[in-house]
């Protein structure tokens with residue numbers, strides 16, 4: 001039974017992605033445009049933290065997302081660290097984050113001196129669940145106008161919703177809930193460049209949002225990230241504290257606070273600018289690939305394609321399917337058979353609450369997150385796969 005399903009699963013994926021012996025999960029597309037932009041950067045000798053591509057990349061991302069300010073940094077993790085700090089997260093705080101996320105979401109909270117508090121997932125959006133958040137918050141107390149976790153005595157200061165695999169979560173409801181309780185929202189949009197709720201870009205609903213341009217993302221700079229905000233003061237602060245807090249002067253090195261060097265080199269921004277010339281095409285291709293997977297899996301019993309939530313537009317960064325009945329052993333059998341067949345599919349990340357450094361952290365009920373972990377498989381999603389005949 002298990003081997004029949006594995007056989008059918010592989011045949012279904014292969015019907016979409018073709019018969020190359022090995023197919024990766026998400027490969028960057030590097031072509032002539034990328035080579036030309038990077039060559040131009042090299043020829044200019046402006047390969048480091050200052051240069052025209054950095055400014056252009058920030059302007060272009062601001063235009064795409066509609067954020068008033070886009071501040072480019074070295075990666076998505078540093079973007080989250082900066083955003084949490086600017087959002088007012090202080091050492092000793094607790095921050096509500098999804099148990100189902102990449103480890104960076106939790107690590108950035110710790111880098112900001114705070115502790116992650118893990119919250120359950122929504123089975124449709126795969127992101128933070130509003131009801132689960134409400135349940136967790138109902139266990140907190142308000143002391144002197146501040147939300148406090150009575151079990152630890154810590155202030156609870158922020159929520160970090162994350163748009164999983166590019167599928168937008170119900171961000172408006174979560175921002176409303178946060179407002180009601182005086183919590184600040186930092187949106188982890190690392191995976192969702194090109195994803196919208198209605199006609200508004202993900203990452204622009206919270207006080208601050210972040211993007212990642214890691215090599216596996218829809219647009220890559222090799223490594224990189226972006227802080228988004230509509231707040232003029234936070235935008236200026238983000239630039240200042242990520243670039244050593246140096247006061248502008250032709251020769252003097254005066255810095256007005258302890259700050260970070262989280263700058264993105266111009267050479268990486270050149271790669272990013274090249275990628276952006278193809279971004280609209282990537283989005284079209286990824287949607288086409290998603291349509292093909294959706295149609296192919298419609299005919300396979302026991303496994304369902306995970307479509308974009310209603311009212312949203314996903315970038316379909318990673319296409320994913322879900323076993324209709326969560327079954328860890330079956331999931332692993334499908335992963336093993338697929339890898340043996342050259343298909344580099346993968347599961348969700350292990351729950352953050354199960355990672356050894358976070359096992360003692362506070363958490364709500366995580367049963368949906370666990371069910372998703374035991375049932376979701378991500379499929380090869382490189383845009384080029386949509387160009388196959």
Ligand SMILES: Cc1ncc(COP(=O)(O)O)c(C=O)c1O
Pocket residue numbers: 075076077078101102104105162188190191212213214223224225
């Ligand atoms: C949800 C999420 N948050 C944060 C990050 C961190 O980004 P980076 O790898 O650029 O540090 C990533 C991806 O890598 C991610 O998928």
